[in-house]
Amino acid sequence: MAKTIQAIRGMNDCLPTESGKWQQVEATIRQVVASYGYQEIRTPIVESTDLFKRSIGEVTDIVEKEMYTFEDRNGDSLTLRPEGTASAVRAGNEHGLIYNQQQRLWYMGPMFRHERPQKGRYRQFHQFGVETYGLESADIDAEVILLSARLWKLFGIEDAVSLQINSLGSNEARQAYKQTLIDYLSAHKSQLDEDSLRRLESNPLRVLDSKNPQVQEVVANAPSLLDHLDEESEAHFKKLCELLDAAGIRYEVNPKLVRGLDYYNRTVFEWVTDSLGAQGTVCAGGRYDGLVEQLGGKAAPAVGFALGLERLVLLLETLDKIEANDAAAEIYVTAMGDDTLAYASQVAETLRDQKPAWRVMLHCGGGNFKKQLKRADKAGAVVALLIGSDEMAAGQVSVKPLRNNGEQITVAATELPQVLTGMLAG
Ligand code: HAM
Numbered sequence: 001m002a003k004t005i006q007a008i009r010g011m012n013d014c015l016p017t018e019s020g021k022w023q024q025v026e027a028t029i030r031q032v033v034a035s036y037g038y039q040e041i042r043t044p045i046v047e048s049t050d051l052f053k054r055s056i057g058e059v060t061d062i063v064e065k066e067m068y069t070f071e072d073r074n075g076d077s078l079t080l081r082p083e084g085t086a087s088a089v090r091a092g093n094e095h096g097l098i099y100n101q102q103q104r105l106w107y108m109g110p111m112f113r114h115e116r117p118q119k120g121r122y123r124q125f126h127q128f129g130v131e132t133y134g135l136e137s138a139d140i141d142a143e144v145i146l147l148s149a150r151l152w153k154l155f156g157i158e159d160a161v162s163l164q165i166n167s168l169g170s171n172e173a174r175q176a177y178k179q180t181l182i183d184y185l186s187a188h189k190s191q192l193d194e195d196s197l198r199r200l201e202s203n204p205l206r207v208l209d210s211k212n213p214q215v216q217e218v219v220a221n222a223p224s225l226l227d228h229l230d231e232e233s234e235a236h237f238k239k240l241c242e243l244l245d246a247a248g249i250r251y252e253v254n255p256k257l258v259r260g261l262d263y264y265n266r267t268v269f270e271w272v273t274d275s276l277g278a279q280g281t282v283c284a285g286g287r288y289d290g291l292v293e294q295l296g297g298k299a300a301p302a303v304g305f306a307l308g309l310e311r312l313v314l315l316l317e318t319l320d321k322i323e324a325n326d327a328a329a330e331i332y333v334t335a336m337g338d339d340t341l342a343y344a345s346q347v348a349e350t351l352r353d354q355k356p357a358w359r360v361m362l363h364c365g366g367g368n369f370k371k372q373l374k375r376a377d378k379a380g381a382v383v384a385l386l387i388g389s390d391e392m393a394a395g396q397v398s399v400k401p402l403r404n405n406g407e408q409i410t411v412a413a414t415e416l417p418q419v420l421t422g423m424l425a426g
Pocket of ligand 1: 082083084122125126127131261282283284285286287303304305307308310
């Protein structure tokens with residue numbers, strides 16, 4: 001036999017046993033974004049490498065070591081998108097969606113990062129994200145947080161996730177704070193690890209979210225970013241807290257929350273859980289008022305977030321909040337003998353015309369009665385329609401309940417929708 005080819009490490013297949021769960025999650029998300037008036041945007045999976053370098057930042061984990069970058073046949077440097085924000089801004093600028101306008105957008109799809117795969121962390125993963133443009137005040141920051149909170153409520157996991165928020169202030173205030181932080185960290189260099197020493201030079205704020213306990217000790221006493229906010233950002237953050245309080249959203253202000261992408265200013269937030277082990281951030285985002293202009297558009301305020309769908313599905317599974325629901329069909333149409341095939345197919349097609357939401361599977365490939373019923377069972381069907389030459393001659397169908405002890409009955413084909421409605425409901 002030929003050697004089999006395996007999927008790429010960290011890139012998962014979503015099998016029929018799983019895809020039903022994903023469809024349920026996606027349907028809930030679509031319903032929620034619609035209920036807030038957000039519109040979908042779909043962008044290509046591949047973009048110019050420069051787009052991500054200029055937005056996420058050259059000195060970030062993503063750009064330094066995680067991007068899938070390659071040259072195409074023209075010698076252009078392309079990258080599989082590691083996130084959706086940069087693409088949304090690129091598309092918004094390109095098509096005039098952002099210029100002097102307000103937008104509330106959402107997207108869902110695969111992202112790619114060459115990270116070390118583990119539970120909740122993959123090389124191809126999926127994000128659902130929202131991005132809003134042209135709205136500056138804290139009401140929209142509160143809205144995107146409320147939108148995410150509504151999802152937790154609908155999924156029944158509101159007690160398993162908690163919200164952390166912080167403000168990074170204006171670019172100017174952050175620059176000034178950076179120097180204060182560098183001075184402080186430089187005085188504690190001997191306690192910093194290699195990574196933090198490197199970041200001290202290139203991206204000192206990232207030292208604040210080091211996972212190394214020894215570095216964390218130093219960071220615990222570092223001057224706080226929240227004490228160095230500019231006046232407007234302070235007022236903006238205060239307003240956001242008030243709005244969240246008024247909406248009954250519980251949160252923790254975490255002055256060490258800085259996020260791993262460079263484009264943020266003012267509000268940043270993360271929804272975290274301790275039910276997933278190391279990869280506990282389910283959803284994260286914030287404000288990025290400088291990015292639209294940085295990518296060539298007219299300056300426009302922006303705020304959004306992205307949610308990791310694998311992590312959400314894992315969390316729902318861990319908490320027993322989702323069922324596989326992998327039955328392929330509820331009605332299984334059997335056909336005894338070659339001469340009944342066309343009639344059986346016609347019965348199935350007519351049912352699909354009459355009841356488009358019903359899942360009707362037609363037996364293909366022949367075989368005896370027992371074999372066909374076995375297939376009906378495997379498909380998860382609730383009823384089997386039995387079609388032989390007698391039924392065909394009389395324009396009838398025999399209906400056999402499969403999941404209870406109900407009697408088999410024979411009815412006119414025209415009565416099927418009515419008869420089956422009762423049986424499927426029962
Ligand atoms: P991020 O924090 O890089 O932000 O990713 C957002 C979420 O995507 C994470 O919290 C996590 O749930 C999921 N995620 C990230 N990497 C992986 C991975 N390797 N495997 C599985 N899940 C992963 C962003 O991407 C920003 N674009 C969010 C944003 C939108 N900010 C403003 N607008």
